[in-house]
Amino acid sequence: MNYLWAFTVGGAICVAGQLLIDLTKLTPARILVIFVVSGVVLSAVGIWDKVVDFAGAGATVPIIGFGHTLAKGVEEAVAQDGFTGIFTGGLTACSCGVCASLIAGFIAAVFTRSKSQS
Template sequence: MSYVWAFVVGGAICVVGQLFIDYTKLSPARILTGYVVAGVILSAVGLYKPLADFAGAGASVPLLGFGHLLAQGVQNAVDECGLPGAFTGGLTAASGGIAASLIFGVLAALVGKSKDQN
């Protein structure tokens, strides 16, 4: 049953993003950034952790989950080392995902062939 809830919650998050793309003039970059910021805010007020616990990967994999990860990293680092943790905690918590995206981006650039869009 956890797969079903992960699919439903992840799908709902994607549907909201698609509605933003279809019915607003927001650029995809602004929508993606808004999702990360919304994840941070929902995590800060304590609403996202129960959703992530309930839906698993359906809530933790999308960009909302990345914002939640950043907020949790900052919160843990501030608890451990005080105010400097506000600057280091988010990057420490998300370093694996950030490193993987950079590595796979470079690999894709090496394998792919660039060309003009026009």
């Protein structure tokens, strides 16, 4: 059952993104920023935790989940370390995804070259 919810909720979030692309003048970069910031806000007000509970990866894999990770990170860090947690929380929590992308980017750049399209 959780597979179905992951698929449906994740797909629905992408549809929301597609509607923003097709029906507004927002560029993809702006849409991603809107999504990640809304991820932080939705987590801060406690909504996204509930979505994650029943949709699992459907709520964490879309870029809103990136915002959720940042918000969770800062919550934990502020609770544990106080003031310095404000600075360390977000980046520490998202470091895994960012670092993985960075490594992947570097390896890909070393071993492949850009390809023409058709």
